Amino acid sequence: MIPASFEYEVATSAQHALALLAEHGEDAKLLAGGHSLLPMMKVRLAQPAVLIDIARVPELSGIRVDGDEIVIGATTRHADLASSEVLAAEVPILAYAAAQVGDPQIRHRGTIGGSVAHADPSADLPMTLLALGATIEITGPAGTRAVGVDDFFTGPFESVLQPDEILSAIRVPRHRDDKAGAGQTWGYQKFVRRANDWAIVGVAACDGRVALASMGGTPLRAHATEDALRSGASIQEAAQLAAVGTSPGADFHADADFREHLARVLTRRALEGRTG
Amino acid sequence: MTEVKLTVNGVARSDEVEPRLLLVHYLRETLGLRAANVGCDTTSCGACTVLLDGESVKSCTVLAVQANGRAVTTAEGVVNADGTLGVVQQAFREEHGLQCGFCTPGMVMAVTGLLAENPRPTEQEVREGLEGNFCRCTGYHNIVRAALNAAARLQGAVPSGTVPSNTEVSA
Numbered sequence A: 001m002i003p004a005s006f007e008y009e010v011a012t013s014a015q016h017a018l019a020l021l022a023e024h025g026e027d028a029k030l031l032a033g034g035h036s037l038l039p040m041m042k043v044r045l046a047q048p049a050v051l052i053d054i055a056r057v058p059e060l061s062g063i064r065v066d067g068d069e070i071v072i073g074a075t076t077r078h079a080d081l082a083s084s085e086v087l088a089a090e091v092p093i094l095a096y097a098a099a100q101v102g103d104p105q106i107r108h109r110g111t112i113g114g115s116v117a118h119a120d121p122s123a124d125l126p127m128t129l130l131a132l133g134a135t136i137e138i139t140g141p142a143g144t145r146a147v148g149v150d151d152f153f154t155g156p157f158e159s160v161l162q163p164d165e166i167l168s169a170i171r172v173p174r175h176r177d178d179k180a181g182a183g184q185t186w187g188y189q190k191f192v193r194r195a196n197d198w199a200i201v202g203v204a205a206c207d208g209r210v211a212l213a214s215m216g217g218t219p220l221r222a223h224a225t226e227d228a229l230r231s232g233a234s235i236q237e238a239a240q241l242a243a244v245g246t247s248p249g250a251d252f253h254a255d256a257d258f259r260e261h262l263a264r265v266l267t268r269r270a271l272e273g274r275t276g
Numbered sequence B: 001m002t003e004v005k006l007t008v009n010g011v012a013r014s015d016e017v018e019p020r021l022l023l024v025h026y027l028r029e030t031l032g033l034r035a036a037n038v039g040c041d042t043t044s045c046g047a048c049t050v051l052l053d054g055e056s057v058k059s060c061t062v063l064a065v066q067a068n069g070r071a072v073t074t075a076e077g078v079v080n081a082d083g084t085l086g087v088v089q090q091a092f093r094e095e096h097g098l099q100c101g102f103c104t105p106g107m108v109m110a111v112t113g114l115l116a117e118n119p120r121p122t123e124q125e126v127r128e129g130l131e132g133n134f135c136r137c138t139g140y141h142n143i144v145r146a147a148l149n150a151a152a153r154l155q156g157a158v159p160s161g162t163v164p165s166n167t168e169v170s171a
């Protein structure tokens, strides 16, 4: 399958990308790793007239420490997150989650910004950033705004990002070892039936925040579980509440009841600090 | 049309291409390099795997224009200068790591990329490293043996031809 014809522009800076977006309007789409967009273009689910390649903009890529936060450029690839020493030391759940995306070839192309902008409710990184309480930095014609991840996703494949804006970076709170030497407390569970697939249900738990993938139209917080933990419930009891307030769909992998069951079991495992 | 300048298997190329041309079609049709196969065309099977600046990618999901200025390596490019099989290819042959051979060029490139990133992988790391490559024939065990064989040879641990082909690999 070959995508429909389009014009190809290479952005040399974030400002240049914004100018190209302004010039071409809603007919244009940003191209990062292309690992969500190109498959959609091949099957004509997307048919942009212009692609603006932002993968070569140096300022949009890389991982750096900024005070109490780690700043991750939008075009940083999954493979770079998975092998980052800073993340391994301070936000290990994010490095681990990145290593669960697809397969090595996909991780060599796909980017964190593309994954978040794509807003797939079954994706690994959006769920993980929700568990981390990340901030999404968005740059538009009027400057840069910061949106808390809890307010970013608005529906399946929908977010607060506007067509004239770029997701420029993601800010994650640092988890430096405290005096007791305890780093981040986290667990990660992704239930799949096939290699290199999206989660049938996924759970990311980090320092008392619990996020779910494939349990509704957006990645979701398991608020009832979090509240129960705060009021002293056991992990077992709190995990029983993981599906409260969710609205999972049904497909050939799983019906809604099975997804709710998975959410409870996987939440318990994630809260126990297990990965898998 | 857009101009692309890149090196393919060490040779500098320059071509006018349509932006929508996929890298795999550029390699196969424009350059006549037919090693990379199109299997699924949906980023799943890995038959189209090539190296882009030394890293494995699925060339059915990369535009030729995205490879502009970069180095592409295909299975044709890992053959030795004298025309004999490269180390990874030789390991596949020795371990019977192929049957129909359709997945093999992609497997060879995925293994080449994996060993560049992790020269001494464990068996488990090989299996995870090849998660993006499907084989409908072999059942994978001999492919895993081939990857471990190639790793040992590249480490200089074993001279060519001396890795026993019944190397223990767990099911």
Ligand SMILES: Cc1cc2nc3c(=O)[nH]c(=O)nc-3n(C[C@H](O)[C@H](O)[C@H](O)COP(=O)(O)OP(=O)(O)OC[C@H]3O[C@@H](n4cnc5c(N)ncnc54)[C@H](O)[C@@H]3O)c2cc1C
Pocket (backbone or CB within 6 Å): A029, A030, A031, A032, A033, A034, A035, A036, A037, A038, A039, A054, A074, A075, A100, A101, A102, A103, A106, A109, A110, A111, A112, A113, A114, A115, A116, A117, A118, A122, A123, A124, A125, A161, A165, A166, A167, A168, A196, A197, A198, A199, B042, B043, B044
């Ligand atoms: C076979 C396969 C298996 C996969 N498995 C998984 C999996 O297990 N888990 C998982 O989480 N993901 C999976 N993915 C998706 C993968 O993670 C993608 O790389 C990711 O979703 C998109 O990132 P990208 O950089 O490729 O974005 P692109 O495809 O380039 O872009 C995606 C969308 O985001 C927009 N966009 C990109 N960057 C920006 C930006 N900086 N600002 C604003 N908009 C932007 C684009 O315009 C487009 O609409 C899989 C993909 C494939 C093909």
Ligand code: FES
Pocket (backbone or CB within 6 Å): B037, B038, B039, B040, B041, B042, B043, B044, B045, B046, B047, B048, B049, B058, B059, B060, B061
């Ligand atoms: S043809 Fe590219 S992954 Fe199958």
Ligand code: FES
Pocket (backbone or CB within 6 Å): B097, B098, B099, B100, B101, B102, B103, B104, B134, B135, B136, B137, B138
């Ligand atoms: S040898 Fe036939 S698909 Fe692998």
